[in-house]
Amino acid sequence: MRATLEIINRMQADGVIGKYAIGGAVGATFYLEPAATLDVDVFVTLPASPGSKLLSLAPIYDYLKARSFKVEQEHVVIGDWPVQFLPPSNDLEREALTEAVEAEVEGVKTWVMTAEHLVAIALNTARAKDRARILQFLEQDAVNVDKLKLLLQRHGLLPKWKNFEGKYVDKDLNG
């Protein structure tokens, strides 16, 4: 992972990407016990091309391909990790990027989404693995529920949360 993050930081220094934050299962591992995953989700802001309002991942792929990194479907293998670069697709993900916290892996600086943003994004995505991850955050007391609820309210996700709580959250967890 060290090599992976060094390259991503280099991409940032070279202006290929702007701010970035690790999300998904690897991001969640910052707060929880490790859970198996095959790739790293890296949310990135992309510098807009002059004269174009469209954001494209092409500069990222061009940069990495020129340095002989292997592209496998939607991933680029950097170091020993397949990395998926994801531009934020809504205000919640944009905010998650802006408010990401600094972390360190083997002496290399990086950024990870906050626990509250990881839970909100998982709630929004709502696949089985996302629901399981939300429960892990709650069970391990790894998320500030008051802060989370404010965030969910801001992004119109409170009804979805109520639904989730009603279906999956044990009363013991609610206190």
Add this chain to the structure above:
Amino acid sequence: MVKSSNNSKQARRKRLASLSFSEKVKILAKLRDRSKAIAASRRRLAEAAEKAARQ
């Protein structure tokens, strides 16, 4: 018995969660490699079964 097993499982999860990010990332890499090995082994078994069915 079940309660004690659940408690030790919870304690283990807590211990893992309290490791540094660097240590946890090393575990992630091991889990990833194991998942890949299992997937490759399943593929080999499926291919062998398919080959046997054809013969």
